[in-house]
Amino acid sequence: MASAADTALSRRADVDAAEEIMELQMGPSHPATHGTIKFNLKLDGEVVVACDVEVGYLHRGFEKMIEQGTWTQAIPYTDRLNYVSPLINNVGFILAVERLCGIEVPPRCQAIRVIMSEVSRICDHLTCLGMAAQEIGAATAAFFMIEGREMLWDIIEAVTGARVTISYTRIGGVTHDLTPDTPDRIRASFKHVRALLADCDALLTRNRIFFDRMVNVGVLSQADAISYGLTGPLLRATGVSYDVRKAQPYSGYERYEFEVPTGTNGDNYDRFLVRFAEMEQSIRIVEQALRDLPDGPVRIDDPRYVLPEKHEVYNSIEGLMHHFKLIMEGAKVPRGEVYQAVEGGNGELGFYVVSDGSGRPYRCRVRPPCFFGMAALSDMMRGHMVADIIPIFGMINMIGGECDR
Amino acid sequence: MGLSAGELLARLREVFGERIIDTHEHCGDATAVIGRDDALVIFETLRDRPDFAFSMLVDVTAVDYLGETPRFEVVYHLHSLSLNHRLRVKIRVPEDEPWVHSLVGLWKAANWVERECWDMLGIRFVGHPDPRRILMYEQFVGHPLRRDYPVDKRQPLTPERDPIEIGWKV
Numbered sequence: 248m249a250s251a252a253d254t255a256l257s258r259r260a261d262v263d264a265a266e267e268i269m270e271l272q273m274g275p276s277h278p279a280t281h282g283t284i285k286f287n288l289k290l291d292g293e294v295v296v297a298c299d300v301e302v303g304y305l306h307r308g309f310e311k312m313i314e315q316g317t318w319t320q321a322i323p324y325t326d327r328l329n330y331v332s333p334l335i336n337n338v339g340f341i342l343a344v345e346r347l348c349g350i351e352v353p354p355r356c357q358a359i360r361v362i363m364s365e366v367s368r369i370c371d372h373l374t375c376l377g378m379a380a381q382e383i384g385a386a387t388a389a390f391f392m393i394e395g396r397e398m399l400w401d402i403i404e405a406v407t408g409a410r411v412t413i414s415y416t417r418i419g420g421v422t423h424d425l426t427p428d429t430p431d432r433i434r435a436s437f438k439h440v441r442a443l444l445a446d447c448d449a450l451l452t453r454n455r456i457f458f459d460r461m462v463n464v465g466v467l468s469q470a471d472a473i474s475y476g477l478t479g480p481l482l483r484a485t486g487v488s489y490d491v492r493k494a495q496p497y498s499g500y501e502r503y504e505f506e507v508p509t510g511t512n513g514d515n516y517d518r519f520l521v522r523f524a525e526m527e528q529s530i531r532i533v534e535q536a537l538r539d540l541p542d543g544p545v546r547i548d549d550p551r552y553v554l555p556e557k558h559e560v561y562n563s564i565e566g567l568m569h570h571f572k573l574i575m576e577g578a579k580v581p582r583g584e585v586y587q588a589v590e591g592g593n594g595e596l597g598f599y600v601v602s603d604g605s606g607r608p609y610r611c612r613v614r615p616p617c618f619f620g621m622a623a624l625s626d627m628m629r630g631h632m633v634a635d636i637i638p639i640f641g642m643i644n645m646i647g648g649e650c651d652r
Numbered sequence: 653m654g655l656s657a658g659e660l661l662a663r664l665r666e667v668f669g670e671r672i673i674d675t676h677e678h679c680g681d682a683t684a685v686i687g688r689d690d691a692l693v694i695f696e697t698l699r700d701r702p703d704f705a706f707s708m709l710v711d712v713t714a715v716d717y718l719g720e721t722p723r724f725e726v727v728y729h730l731h732s733l734s735l736n737h738r739l740r741v742k743i744r745v746p747e748d749e750p751w752v753h754s755l756v757g758l759w760k761a762a763n764w765v766e767r768e769c770w771d772m773l774g775i776r777f778v779g780h781p782d783p784r785r786i787l788m789y790e791q792f793v794g795h796p797l798r799r800d801y802p803v804d805k806r807q808p809l810t811p812e813r814d815p816i817e818i819g820w821k822v
Contacts, residue, residue, distance in 0.1 A: 302786065302787070303785075303787035303789075306787040308796060308803075310772070311796055311797055311801075312803075314803075315803055346679045349679075471760065473708055474759050474760040474761065475760045475761050476708055476709055476710060476759065487733060494736050495738075584678065584681075585678070585681055586681055586711075586738070588710075595710070597711060599713060599727065601715055609715075610715045610716075612727075614729070618765075618768075619761055619764070619765075621764070622760070622764035652787075
């Protein structure tokens with residue numbers, strides 16, 4: 248909405264007041280921005296004329312650190328990318344490594360990865376929408392959504408042993424099988440989450456205040472969104488039906504039936520609706536995966552990549568040797584390079600990994616989806632009020648760990 | 653579905669001929685190596701020709717092959733939304749002249765990722781409108797993702813002090 252800026256500028260000419268462009272620095276530790284980020288704003292009254300976004304406050308050398316350890320030691324680092332849905336990062340990284348190794352994981356492992364990824368995606372969207380609602384005053388909806396997220400995080404904790412820093416995947420499989428009661432717990436939680444979502448829908452979707460704050464705010468055209476390399480809900484809100492899970496299915500996503508919700512205007516409200524609708528689709532995927540959950544092992548049986556069972560380590564020389572080699576030298580990933588994209592909570596999460604054939608990654612580049620959203624942020628903000636910065640920023644859903652790495 | 657990796661590379665060689673220095677296919681990913689002088693023309697054709705239609709610049713990064721000549725490889729990932737195929741394009745650049753042309757005029761996404769590539773690996777993007785660092789701070793010296801940058805090197809903005817030396821009681 249460049250017109251607001253234009254009218255503000257033309258009003259300046261009419262009113263003969265000593266107004267001038269004001270510079271305001273918002274952040275890096277602003278209470279309303281969840282994530283450390285700085286906006287260098289140029290304001291005309293309350294209207295944003297220009298905005299220079301500074302990121303990098305949470306940079307901790309992720310790509311450099313990965314080059315120091317073995318491939319398996321890189322997995323905990325991936326937890327700390329998008330720490331609201333760490334499972335999707337784990338899966339993305341490990342799929343890239345497995346493609347280099349030419350590993351096909353057992354069907355049960357694929358299904359478990361899909362289930363856990365989708366549960367994480369729901370958590371991610373619940374957090375994003377809950378926080379966005381709270382920032383414009385709808386605290387009730389935020390508490391409902393966080394309640395839903397806690398239920399799902401409890402399940403993740405029961406399966407993986409941790410809520411956030413889970414490191415659940417390994418080359419060729421996952422660390423643990425689902426607990427026997429997990430399917431029932433997930434089904435029970437979904438019943439509750441669906442009820443919470445219906446309440447949030449009633450609270451927000453047709454709420455006059457919410458509507459006025461979200462509609463036509465932060466609009467980005469389809470052409471701009473593509474040019475900026477936006478993916479995920481931000482791109483789908485402009486009407487492009489691109490989802491990595493449909494376009495280039497991985498981990499058996501082609502077996503499940505789900506829709507890719509899209510918007511039309513590319514504004515904040517459409518981003519909200521797309522995320523909201525995606526949660527229902529994720530629930531559908533998990534329900535199908537639980538219904539068809541195959542039996543069998545959750546990791547491959549290949550001593551080159553997978554640690555032997557403890558009783559083999561203590562009782563056989565081969566087991567001890569494999570264990571020692573894998574821990575001290577790391578799994579030898581064949582020489583080569585691969586780019587693997589997965590659909591993260593915020594869009595296409597890509598891992599470009601290069602191996603020189605030794606036990607350590609030569610290079611691991613992460614393509615963080617929200618970094619591209621942040622690049623487009625100043626275009627989305629131009630012409631809007633200062634108070635609109637927070638909802639626009641909230642709908643990009645920047646996760647510092649992923650954006651700054 | 654778009655072209656498979658093999659078909660895509662064959663089409664590339666047909667269209668660009670000699671300007672494609674090398675192609676290879678690995679794990680289903682198509683890779684083409686081009687020269688940096690042809691880069692802008694080739695990228696524009698890749699974006700605009702309807703049988704390529706690479707509407708999205710997915711990523712720009714570089715890999716430092718320390719000890720090899722040329723030392724750096726700038727790596728671009730392209731994706732076509734309409735045809736659903738992917739391509740990796742590489743440009744090899746030498747250590748003493750680590751620059752390529754900026755793609756900001758073709759894709760807006762290039763702006764920030766190229767800044768990051770400059771910041772992390774010291775590849776200069778000629779024609780970039782805003783070539784600042786992005787993740788590191790302005791005063792930072794060097795490029796941390798180069799293989800010869802020590803992993804434990806510290807560059808604090810204010811001098812670090814030993815708590816014992818300055819007399820802190822624990």
